[in-house]
Amino acid sequence: MIMRPAKSTLFAAVSAMAVLMTQPAAARPDTPEVFALGENTQGDVCTASLRWPDSDELVRFAGDQPYGINCRGIDAAQLQGYISGAQTRDTSGCSTSVETQMLAGLGQVDIRKCFDPQLQRVAYDLRFERNGRLWQGAAIEAALPNLEAALRVLVNNETAPEGGTTPQGSIDLSNLRQIELAGQGEGNEAGGVNTADAVFTSGVRALQTGRLLDASRILNDALREFADADAATLIDLRMAAGLADSNVSQFEAADLHFAAAEALLDAQGNEANAEQQEQLRVYRGLHLINQRQWDRAIQVLNVATTTDGQLLDPVVLSRLNQETLTFGAAAEDAGAGDLQSSLGDEAGLQSVLLEAQRYWTLSVAQLANAGQPGRDRTEGEAAAEVSIRNAAAVAAAPIARIEPARIGWLHSAIERQQGRIHVRRGDIAAAVASFDCAIAALRGAVPANSSACLVRPIQRGADLAATSALLLETQLERASVASRDPSRRNDALEDYRSAISGIANLDGVGPVSQAALERYFDLLSESTPTEARSAEFFRAMQAIGEPAIAREYATMQQELSQDDTIRQLLRERRDLQQERNGLTFAIGALAGEQGGGERTTLESELRDVVARLDDVNSRIAETGGIAQLDDEPIDLETLRSVLEPGEVYFKLVELNDAVYAMVVSREEASFHRVEGTLDEVTRAADAVLSSAQSRYRPERDDVGTIPFDIRGAYEVFARITGPAAGLVANSDSVIFDAAGIFRQFPIAMLVTDEASVLEYERFPEERGRYDRAQFLVESAQTTVALSPRAFLSSRIERRPSEAEFDIFGFANAPVPQLSAAQGNAAMPLECRVTLQAWANYIYAADPVSADELRLIANALGRDNVPQLTGDAFTEEALLGDNPAVDLSNYSILHFATHGLPGQLVRASEDDECLAYVPPALITALAAPVNGEVAGDGLLSFDEVTRLDLDANLVVLSACETSAAAAALAARQAGFETSGAELDGLVRSFLVADARAVMATFWRVPENANTLKIMQDFYVAGQSETISTSLQTAQLAALRNLLSSHPYHWANFFIVGDGANNMYARAGADEGS
Structure with a gap:
């Protein structure tokens, strides 16, 4: 039997690329695997990409392989068009009427209206001959101009359309639209059905370019849509979805995906694909690293593969890299290429890429493990360097041959890891140089100090908009490293500001590097407080998402985007974000006084894009529900403008090993690093939280409470509010935007006054009199905010x-x-x-x-x-x-x-x-x-x-x-x-x-205490705001000895507009 080749998230279409390396002279030598097609008529950015053959087909030459046309957006899993490969489909499902039109760049083309079985909807079929070959493609109407553009790229070697442009179509549909197809009905309006392989490629592309939330959504959607796919496809999808979920901290979901992939592989017995087995091992290693399980990751990864053969033999590597430096026509003239041809088959290239990623992953785990207590740091660092140099040696050839958009992420990851090793050894200058190499890898550029790069950099084109998420992440880490050198600190802070601005406004990315951001927050916390520093700190806080719920937000956004208006607004924002980031990178690449006129032009364009983006964000805020999913950052002054007198906005963020806080009122803002490590803060909060909840008492075989930790509640309050303790304690209303354990922590039960703690402790025999303590609920109503943007929307759109x-x-x-x-x-x-x-x-x-x-x-x-x-x-x-x-x-x-x-x-x-x-x-x-x-x-x-x-x-x-x-x-x-x-x-x-x-x-418990709180809440609501009604009900419970324990009253919380009246109705009297 012919085994289906495995696909890798290292490189989504390895088999196609392998063929590209060894195709005959008769085929176009530079046939791109993926190329841009501009936007379709609905405003979605489209690309054409080689499509995988069916499971039992042999891989064909690039010129004979089919292309699929996908358009990014909420329906990224929907195929909008295709170009057939060596085999064209018949005309079943098409109208008998054929129009022949003269199309720009293509000549005479036969056009039919069809219900296309591959797209699963009405489409237009194009066929023509060129140089003895029959070309055939089809697309829905919205993507027809993109189909024309794709055909011109492949047939005539024309330049692909630039991003942000819509190709000009030349097809006249006035007569074709009128044709009624037999059986055309409601089902024809359904979304086009993509293949599992094409969606896999789209999901992997999102992984490679740092769009982690997009990757998780696309790949999990694919598993639902293609649940009946063949085993090999399901294994690919499971592994990729597992890695995507792990990257956004959905660890249990990742475990499920990896276990399912392993079960499918086990079921194949001796016929299981060796590359897929190795790939699963590498991904599980990455998954363990994401969970900070360094020892286990090393155990999983530190095993020689059965497929690497002699790849690390010095003689083989030397020859392989020599050929890399002279590939192309010069290599043929020099008689080179024999060895690389042996890697040109799919299994060979797959092995190289998997082995490179295994060494890179192993190096990450080894370096992290070397920093743990009781470890031999020098030995661990040396092991990490050996592994990363092995990764570079193995990956050098494919990195040189594959376009940066497809392999730049691996090149950059290798250089970044080398930089981290330099940091650990205290060589900041060398580390910065390595990070410059990593940035250059994504930009397709050669850095000033190219000798510092592990893999030889090459000057070539790169899609900066597509790789913007990875670029921003890499710039963040470089800034973190550079800031350790006092002479570079100011430049590093500027780099931080630039990267934060980009990441905070980038959709579909997910959590960013916490270790890199922690350094930034520390620098700001240690600086002299100013209005500018406060604004900068507040903006940086908004760049940090909550990975545990990120995917749920993406799913809700997908549901809402079925509405055409919302869908268009999200498209506009996404495209403007990409345009803004591309311009920012272009400006940043102009060093010093270089390109003064060009810089002025680009800066003017950037201001225009930012203004248009602000307008789109305002329109999104006006749409109601979708605004609750909009975490686009707001500036500090905007937040202050909607706060009421006596009201504070209290925001926390968690990073790698620390918690940071900011308290904002109409008049002032205060920010600080919370005392203690993240673990210490979490343990202190958890102790208080546990004392507020019930627990099973086996000696009584019932559920009951234990004494509430009054002193701990005060200490947690003092710790997280820091220098702003008085501002919070004296406020009338607290809007709490929490992180980590505080997402399930009622801030109302914190104790704000140490004197009241001492008074409570004076009467140990009356420990049930919790009303002696000064809880925050006694001075302030409390509301939970999901983000500054969501809070702003609830205020300005109150109705x-x-x-x-x-x-x-x-x-x-x-x-x-x-x-x-x-x-x-x-x-x-x-x-x-x-x-x-x-x-x-x-x-x-x-x-x-x-x-x-x-x-x-x-x-x-x-x-x-x-x-x-x-x-x-x-x-x-x-x-x-x-x-x-x-x-x-x-x-x-x-x-x-x-x-x-x-x-x-x-x-x-x-x-x-x-x-x-x-x-x-x-x-x-x-x-x-x-x-x-x-x-x-x-x-x-x-x-x-x-x-x-x-x-x-x-x-x-x-x-x-x-x-x-x-x-x-x-x-x-x-x-x-x-x-x-x-x-x-x-x-x-x-x-x-x-x-x-x-x-x-x-x-x-559903008892009298709980029911009384609910009654009091609804009665108070007839005349008071929602938040005040809850405060009234909670205070009544606190002052009742039978319900004084926070267990009974602290668990209720309000999210959203607590300043509204629950009975308020347009055109009706309150309380009716």
Whole structure:
């Protein structure tokens, strides 16, 4: 049998490139593997790329291989056109009518309107002959000009269109549009179906260029879309998705992908692809490094491969590199190329690239491990240098031969690692030179000190916009290194500012280098406070994302982008961001006084682009829900302008080993590094948080509280507020933008006054009198902000609901009663899980009763509130074509049900099946229909974004009614605390157009104390703002001895516009 070649995220189309190296003279020697096609008529940036052959096909010469046309955007996984290779498809599905037109640069072309089976929608088919060869391609209407441009590039060797331009089409469609195709209908309007290989290539491209969130989204979407692909394709997708998820700290999801890839490889037995097995090992090594498990990474990686052969033999390397320096026609004249030809087959090149990345990954782990306590630093550094030099030696030939856009990332990574080794040894000058080599590798340039480069640099073109994320990341790290030299510090700070500005405004990138940023934050924290420094610090803070929820945000953005207006705004912003970064890089490349006139022109263009970008951001803020997903940075003065007197914005960020804080009021701003390491701060906060929550008491077989750590609550407050402690303690309102453990920490339960701690400690026999302590809730109302931009949007776009009615409730999602046959129905997961096993997991905790809704009605002087409860409370009732209730008719929605954080779970009876449960609310489980599962009993975060809301407030009230062992099981299943993942669920309601959300950090018993807080909240809300209403209810609980412990009152929090009134409705009196 012919084994299908493995693909690598090192190089998405290695087989095609290998053929390019050895193609005959009759074929175009410079046929590009990927080239730009400008924008389609919808504004998406398009590219043409060689497509992989089907699994049993041999790799063809480059000129005979098919090309696919993909256009970046929310529908990046949709193929918009293609050019056939050696084999053209027949004309089935096309109209019998053919138009022959004279097209620019192509001559006479036959054009048909078709329902194209590859694109799975209506397209236009082009065919013509040139030099005895039949050319055929097809594209949807929006990409027809791009198809023409691609054909001219391939047939006539014309220059590819530049980025930011739309190719001029020459096809007249006036008659062709009128043709009705047999069977043309609704299905023809669906998105074009891409191949798994093309989507794989797109995802890998995002990985290579540093667009980590895009990579995770594209590859995980591909796994859902191509679940029935062949085993080799699924292995490729699983490995790439695993690496993408690991890169954004989705470690459990990455484990799932790697385990699935390993199972697929194991199932192939002796026929398993050796390159894929090696690739899996390398990716797992990278995954371990991402988790800072250096020892384990070294163990995985420090094993000689079976495929590297003699690649590190000095004689072989010497000859290989000599040939590299003289490749092309000169090499042929010199008789060179024989050895490189032996690497021209796919397996050979794949082995080279995998081995290079293995050595690079090994070096990263060895250097990090050398810095751990008890390690031999000198020995570890020496081992890291041997490994990185091996990586450079192995990679030199392919780096010289493959275009920078495809291999520059590996070249840059090798040079960066060499720079890190220099840093560890204290040689800052050498380190800076290595980082200059890394930057030059991405720019396709030769640095001033090229002798410092491990791999010989070559001057050639590079796509700076495409590699902007990697360039910015590399510049950040270079600035971090340079700042260690006092003579370079000012220049380093300027480099930092430039890189931060680019990264903070770049979509789809994900978390940036924390180690590099930590140095920057330290330099700013140690500097003399000024207005300019405060503004700089605030902007830098906004460059740091929360990797644990990044992918959920990307998914919600994808859902919302089905709206044409939002879609176009996001396209405009993405293109302007790329244009801005490209101009910034171009200006930065003009050293000193070089190119004065050119610099002036570029700077003028940059100002224009920035102004247009600001305008697009303003329009995005006006669209409502999508603004809640917009974390585009704002400046400090803008934030101050929307803060009320007595109000402060308190922001934290976590970096590699430190926490930084900033407190902003209308009049002043203060920033500092929080005392202690990240681990010390986290442990201190966790101790206080644990004392606020319940725990299982085996001696009583119940759930109860322990004494709250009053002193610890004060010490954490003093630590994180630092020099701004007085500013926070004396404020009337605190907007808390948290990070790390503080995302699940109620700031309201921090103690602000040490004297009150001493007073509390004077009466040890009255430890239950927590009202003696001065909690922050006593002086200030508190609200959680998801980002400065989201907070700004909630303030400037404040508007009351236009709903007709005030409140609607949901409660009592019951444990399903399934028959044996119903329970045996299979869940639509990748492994065997019955509906009964799924239900056993989801409904581990007892449902929240409707008592809460009844008491709310009583508090409002009513007999009841409209509600959906019991078996009627299903996801279908909310999301179906005929929903049971029009949610947009209610200004308050109250969900009394449990919420789940996004996590992997073992839901099968044999405990072998891992399934991902997204952040979700539990609903009733609909019974199977004709043996088919009708729902999963979850209202997931992405489904929430599709709800049509017009609510001032959504309340997510998750109470715990199960006791003792059942409660402990619920905690072990991950139900106890909100965590960062539930942030995605909360934000999804804001995206669906709720102005504010009240949720809980942890669950509390459904008892009189909890119900009283809820009653007080709704009563106060008739005359007070949402945030003040919560403060009123919490203070009442604090001052009641039975509910004084923070466990009972501190877990409730508000996200969004807490300054609004929950009952406010346009055209209605408040409190009606």
